Amino acid sequence: MIRVLLVEDQEIVRRGLKTLLETKKDLQVIGEAGNGQLAVQQVELLYAASTPPDVILMDIRMPVMDGVEATRLICQQFPGTKILVLTTFNDAKYIAEAIQFGAKGYLLKDTPAEELAEAIRSIHRGYTQFGPGILEKMVTQAPPKPQLEEPPPGLLDLTAREREVLRMLVAGASNREIAQTLFLSEGTIRNHISHILTRLNVRDRTQAALIAKAFPAWLDASSPPSK
Structure with a gap:
């Protein structure tokens, strides 16, 4: 079972992601956070309870603390954490910063459900994952x-x-x-x-x-x- 932490400031989107992921027998949503600061706190609590997330789905633009800063802090404190950035903003600057701080992949929120689930599995297995056109834009x-x-x-x-x-x-x-x-x-x-x-x-x-x-x-x- 792959343990997933959802980090997304819009509750309706977060609920949708949770419902989607819980239809997959090998995925389990073990926590949710509405901003980057809460995400850092959640990760600390989950590690303390010896149930760390296998993959974190991380939004980028959030109040209080954005996903880039949360990625930096989480990967700094827990280097083995695997973060998959999920956002509507196809922006090379955010991609570069998130990857620089340790994120393992970057997908857009309109990624089809099955592709999102497979991306989580891929990240969990140790691979990097980029949505169509994202790596090309980053390199360009x-x-x-x-x-x-x-x-x-x-x-x-x-x-x-x-x-x-x-x-x-x-x-x-x-x-x-x-x-x-x-x-x-x-x-x-x-x-x-x-x-x-x-x-x-x-x-x-x-x-x-x-x-x-x-x-x-x-x-x-x-x-x-x-x-």
């Missing part, structure tokens, strides 16, 4: 980094298939979209992404995409350029 709006003479060794070590997957990550494709395009299973794509993160020594697909963005000529090449 990221400030350009100074171009280095050569890409880092880990980038040069990627196989042709891994570079292909990485190009699609930069474009904001989901695991399912990559799998369908390359005619591979989602499990195979997850393995490729895991290898990419290990080779690049980064923790998530956003960081991998940002590194790849810094070397577009190399990424677009059919094979790594010779030294």
Whole structure:
């Protein structure tokens, strides 16, 4: 059973999310909070009771304390906490801040119910999760980094298939979209992404995409350029 904490300032939305999630046999809503400050307090109480949330669904714009600050405080105090940001605001600034402070994913509130449930399961399993177009927008709006003479060794070590997957990550494709395009299973794509993160020594697909963005000529090449 995956324990979920709901953080949302609009009660009617919170009730709707709770009703939706409780239709899933493997999901259990163990607490609710109407702002970031209450969310921090709830997490402290749940950890003290040895029933910490497995995943926190965190809204961004809330009174008293917003979701970005709550994410920062929760992840600082409880580093293992997995937070999935859920909001109506498709804003790269909020995404970047939430991810920087430790959030594991970012979805819009109009995400279909089954996709939301699957995103919670994915976050719980240790993967990152981004709604359609969100990662692409985040990468596109990221400030350009100074171009280095050569890409880092880990980038040069990627196989042709891994570079292909990485190009699609930069474009904001989901695991399912990559799998369908390359005619591979989602499990195979997850393995490729895991290898990419290990080779690049980064923790998530956003960081991998940002590194790849810094070397577009190399990424677009059919094979790594010779030294």
